[in-house]
Amino acid sequence: xxxFAKGDQANSTMAETAEITILPTPPPEVRRFAATxxxxxxxxxxxxxxxxxxxxxASDTASENIVALNWQITGIDQxxxxxxxxxxxxxxxxxxxxxxxxxxxxxxxxLEEFCTLTETDLTxxxxxxxxxxxxxxxxxxxxxxxxxxxPITTAETEPIPIVPLPVRIETxxxxxxxAPTKYxxxxxxxxxxxxDTVQLAWRIIGGPYTQVELLPAPGSVSLVxxxxxxxxxxxxxxxxxxxxxxxxxxxxxxxTLETLQPAASDLDSLPTPEQAETMLTVPPxxxxxxxxxxxxxxxxxxxxxPAAETSPALPETPRSPTIPPAKPESQPTKPE
Numbered sequence: 001x002x003x004f005a006k007g008d009q010a011n012s013t014m015a016e017t018a019e020i021t022i023l024p025t026p027p028p029e030v031r032r033f034a035a036t037x038x039x040x041x042x043x044x045x046x047x048x049x050x051x052x053x054x055x056x057x058a059s060d061t062a063s064e065n066i067v068a069l070n071w072q073i074t075g076i077d078q079x080x081x082x083x084x085x086x087x088x089x090x091x092x093x094x095x096x097x098x099x100x101x102x103x104x105x106x107x108x109x110x111l112e113e114f115c116t117l118t119e120t121d122l123t124x125x126x127x128x129x130x131x132x133x134x135x136x137x138x139x140x141x142x143x144x145x146x147x148x149x150x151p152i153t154t155a156e157t158e159p160i161p162i163v164p165l166p167v168r169i170e171t172x173x174x175x176x177x178x179a180p181t182k183y184x185x186x187x188x189x190x191x192x193x194x195x196d197t198v199q200l201a202w203r204i205i206g207g208p209y210t211q212v213e214l215l216p217a218p219g220s221v222s223l224v225x226x227x228x229x230x231x232x233x234x235x236x237x238x239x240x241x242x243x244x245x246x247x248x249x250x251x252x253x254x255x256t257l258e259t260l261q262p263a264a265s266d267l268d269s270l271p272t273p274e275q276a277e278t279m280l281t282v283p284p285x286x287x288x289x290x291x292x293x294x295x296x297x298x299x300x301x302x303x304x305x306p307a308a309e310t311s312p313a314l315p316e317t318p319r320s321p322t323i324p325p326a327k328p329e330s331q332p333t334k335p336e
Contacts (some may be wrong), residue, residue, distance in 0.1 A: 003077075007281055020235070022202060025075075026074070026075055027074070027075055027152060028073060028074060028075030028076065028143045028152055028153065029074050029075060030072070030073055030080050030141055030153060030155035031072040031074055033069070033070070033072075033139075033156070033157060034069070034070055034071075034157055035067055035069055035157055035158075035160045037069065038160075038279045039129075039160065039163060040065060040066070040160070040162045040163070041163060041165050042065070042133065042134050042162055042164050042207035042246070043065040043133075043165075043207060044065060044205075044206075045206060046207045046208060047222065048223060048224070053092040059223070062306075066128050066129070066131070066132070067128075067131040067137065068126040068128050069126075069127045069129060069157070070126065070127070071124050071155075072121065072123045072124075073121065073122045073123075073141075073143065076103060076117065076118075076119075076120055076121060076215060077119060078145060078152075079103050079143050079145060079152075080144055080147075080148075081101060081102045081103055081104070082101045082141060082143060082144070083141070083142040083151070084098060084099045084101070084129075084140070085098035086129060086137055086140075087140065087141070088135060089136040090135075090136065092138075095131075096130065098142075107122075111124060111127070114128075115127070125317065131160075131162060133207075133208070133209070133246075134207070134209075134246050135161075136159050136160065136162070136301075137159070137160050138156055138157055138159055138160070139154075139156070139157045139160070139187070140154055140155070140156050140157075141154065146186040148277075160179070162244050165207045165210075165245070166207060166245070167207075167243050167244075167249060167251060168204070168205045168206075169202065169204055169251060170204065170205050170252050171201070171202060172200075172202045172255075173199075173200070173202070174198055175198055176199070176201075179255040180255065181255065181256070181257040183198070183256065183258070184260055185198065185231060185258050185260060186260055196231055197231060198229050198231060198257060199226060199228055199229075200214070200227055200228075200229050201226035202214075202221075202224070202225060202226070202241055203223070203224045204243050205244055206223060206245060208224050209246040210243065210244070210245055210246065211244040212241070212243050213241075213244075214239065214240075214242075215239070215240045215242060216237075216240075229257070231257060231259050233259055233261070234261050235258075235259060236256055236257070236258045237256070237257050238254055239254065239255050240252055240253070240254040241253045241254070241255060258312070
């Protein structure tokens with residue numbers, strides 16, 4: 001810079017600045033890109049997920065069972081859009097089409113709940129992904145400049161595993177009560193009708209690919225359900241609930257259904273008074289009716305059997321005379 005005095009063009013002063021270096025604008029960069037957790041459990045089956053009305057519970061479940069990502073990008077003002085892709089770690093194949101987020105008009109609506117945007121930076125926290133099933137995944141985040149089909153840069157997460165959710169039988173009931181080892185159906189009383197079914201109900205905790213069977217029938221059932229199970233009279237039948245996880249883990253619970261029959265009472269085997277009277281009455285012998293032709297015409301008295309002979313009486317033996325006892329002789333009195 002040269003400075004001249006007013007009215008004196010001959011004299012001037014010159015000054016120079018220090019050297020100024022103009023650096024190029026830093027390219028966009030992914031400063032951070034990772035999952036919120038090192039691993040995740042398999043998501044609950046849809047029938048077990050909390051309702052939308054329970055927002056607190058639904059939020060907790062999402063944070064525990066859904067893969068979520070954090071990232072920070074600088075130089076966002078130089079970008080036109082982002083691409084988020086999900087690959088299998090085992091073979092690198094894409095699980096679905098990459099998600100595209102346009103930045104030309106500010107923060108996309110899909111990112112508003114989880115991200116903040118400044119003039120140069122985009123920061124996102126706990127952004128949920130579509131990964132739900134068991135497996136190991138790698139996510140890719142690619143940055144694109146305007147009018148470019150090639151990404152400026154691409155960042156990858158570490159492999160993120162989703163492990164099988166441990167399955168368990170939360171409830172298994174017979175007629176509303178926890179299923180015992182043996183359930184006996186009592187015989188009805190005189191004014192009751194015999195039961196021909198029992199009500200079975202169950203609730204299984206597991207992932208969307210958990211298999212549940214009720215054996216011997218009806219076979220495959222849902223994770224949550226109930227049914228009326230038919231009973232067979234005077235038999236024992238074992239009903240088994242079988243649960244198999246996506247990893248092959250199997251748990252079972254069984255109940256023996258026994259239908260009891262009423263015991264025969266001793267009084268029931270006795271005859272009624274009417275039956276007893278019939279049993280004790282002896283009918284008279286049948287009468288013999290003679291025809292006139294066969295009736296005897298003789299009036300003779302049939303001969304009587306001879307009387308038995310009697311032995312002659314023996315003469316009576318005379319009795320011996322009774323001899324009175326002798327009187328004792330008196331002794332003479334001795335004179336004094």
